[in-house]
Every structure is written in C-alpha cells, then in structure tokens.
Amino acid sequence: MERRTFSIAQKGRTLHGYAARFGEPAAIGGFTEVIQPGAFTRSLAGPAAASIRAIYEHDDAALLGRVGAGTLRLKEDDVGLAFELDLPDTTLGRDVAELVKRGDLDGCSFGFVSVTEQWEGEQRSLQSVDLHEITITANPVYLTTTVSVRSRKPMHALANARRYLEILECIR
Secondary structure, three states: OEEEEEOEEEEOOEEEEEEEEOOOOEEEOOEEEEEOOOOOHHHHHOHHHHHOEEEEOOEEEEEEEEHHHOOEEEEEOOOEEEEEEEOOOOHHHHHHHHHHHHOOOOEEEEEEEEEEEEEEOOEEEEEEEEEEEEEEEOOOOOOOOEEEEOOOOOOOHHHHHHHHHHHHHHHO
C-alpha cells in the first residue's frame, strides 16, 4: 500500500479538509506524482468503502473514524478528496483536536493501492486507486492538503513498518 500526504482544519470536534488534491504534482523520490480527478470514485462507490478508515500518523492502532460507522465522510469534488471526521471522545481524539487547533498537525495523507496509472517519463499519473485510509499527519508529502477542526483491511504492525520503510527508500 502506498501513502501520500495533505492538510486540515478544525471546528469543535470535527476535522475537515482535503486528503488529496487533484492535478497538483508532488515529488516522490525520483519521480513526480499527480492525482487525476475521479481517482477515488471507484473506491468510494464500491462495497469496501465502509471499511475506509481515518487514522493518526499511518498507525492502524490509532483509529479516529470509519466510513461504515458514519464518523468519516468522504467525497470527491472539483478540488480533490474532501473529508469530514468526527473525532472520538478519547485521549487520542482530544490530543489530535488540540494539535490541529495549535497548528502542530496540519497535514493529511492517504494509503492506497494503485489500480490504474500512466507514466510519462518521470511523471506518474494516478487515474484510479483503491483507498484504504486517510491519516492525520505532521509530515505531508503533498503540501497543499488541508485539515482544520469543526465543532483497507487492517495491517499488522510489522507489515506497516515495512511499507513505511519502502516509502522512505523511494523518497531518498
């Protein structure tokens, strides 16, 4: 699974923002990546949409919400993949709300598997992806993602760490 990063806003205990923005290039290691409009349509309309989660810093144990529970709402618009996330009344939920409010957490990312992509030289164009997660993060790859506050199947920790290391290798 691959992961990409964007930014956030907050109002009360609901976060909102864009987990991905269409047409904006991001440098990923030795190549540039661009997300095309409609890249998430298949995932959002499919039977697996209910299992899409919101997590903290790509940590599967740090669950913040899920589409199937109604605590995470996702939609594609002209800008990108918009989200609203009702934070849980847990230590993690309160911590995330405070960190977003202070500006310490200001980015988003998403975990996905590419379904359809095109390459032109060193540019990868994502046309369709299977979306597994969005994540609230302090280290976005796509710098134009947003998060602010408003009032895929689970992976094992070792597999998650391996994927993270693979991504780091690509960035170098």
